[in-house]
Amino acid sequence: MQKTSISIISQEGRQKFVSWEFTKVISLKLTNPQIHLPQTRMPAIIKIIEYAHHHNFTNELPVFKMPLEAYDMKGIVKSEWDCSFFASLSVDVLIDIINTCEFLGYRSLSLYSQAYLSTLFNSLNIEELRETFGVDEDFNEKQAQAGFDEFMKKFE
16 A cells, blocks of 8 residues: 555644655654644644645755854855745744654754754844743843853754
8 A cells, every 4th residue: 555645633633634755854753644743733733844845855954054153044044935934933833843843853944943043042132032932030141142152052
């Protein structure tokens, strides 16, 4: 029997079908044509599928220097489509994408998403960071820089 599609089930219990070619971009081994993602909301699943489809179900690892030398996605990715794709993501969806791609083993999208998250940290001032990431506690710019530096050590 030839497998033609995979069913991906979201946190909300909704189901999305994607071509079997999706298995080319993930390292998660499937025992049946269903992937249950109880921690992932459907908007992130749709975006992951959109990205995979646009890139013809390839999982080529990105090539960029670490730590990042660019402060926006145009300096990291070469494609205008990719820049628009990442710019369209809310922080909540972006975090869902990173977590889900790590689980699935979709390494290229995970790395690009993490790079985009890094550019957000670099582009926003303290008040914008507080609002974007829902931070209520007080901290100063020095503490914020220390937290950012600690975060970036993961990529060195």
